[in-house]
Amino acid sequence: MTRRTFAFFDWRLRPDQDADAPPTTYAFRCLTLNDDDTECAAKSPASDDPTEPQTWAFAHMREFPEHTSYAEVTERPWAMWREGPT
Template sequence: MSTPARGTFRFVNWTLRPDRDDDAPPVTYAFRCLTLTGNDTECEARSEPSTDPTEPQTWAFGHLREHPEHTSYAEVIERPWVMWREGPA
């Protein structure tokens, strides 16, 4: 019969925070069209992500010009977060 391995456990506190480090990915913004089509599905049109929040807004106005009945949009923001170890619990 073997003896179970013995070990030491170290508990630490973790915090989830926005990643603002110099090497963090940038915050990006996009818009997607929420307007329902004839078969009750969303339009699925979407702007390209941009670090400038006004670029997707400009896309939304262009999409509206092409499709005057498409008046509902959602902003999609991607913000990097990181887990940060703070030390012993």
Template structure:
């Protein structure tokens, strides 16, 4: 898919578009839109980052009643304890969302 500005069909009936490389009103001169080039198309992949230097997974819980959140933790126990304590202090707050932060990375296929 190319640039919509450069390659979209002219939707005005009967309108003539200038030739590529020509400006409107000057059929011989170059267009003044700047460089336009596609070097190459590449295939990319997105995958969880399991490299040794990747950020660790982290967990937290968010109360869906008041939007309050537990502190972020690398383990599950602290967010779970926070949710139980939060429900104990606020008996009507009984639903939570688990928030997991997982590092991801992309790489280009050769």
């Protein structure tokens, strides 16, 4: 009988807080429904300043006064970390 040893690792998923991790970014998307029930879906540029997309939302509402429903879209970097024997 042949025996083989395998190394097993545990993987953990964590927010990536390394210095070289991509920044967390924020954007706003317009949720207002058009007359045909499709979503407007206009979206602000992503920014690492959470207040910039809010400024975009006010500008979007000035252009489309009936568009008053929004979602904040946050992109936060996560990374898999290996734990166990090396």
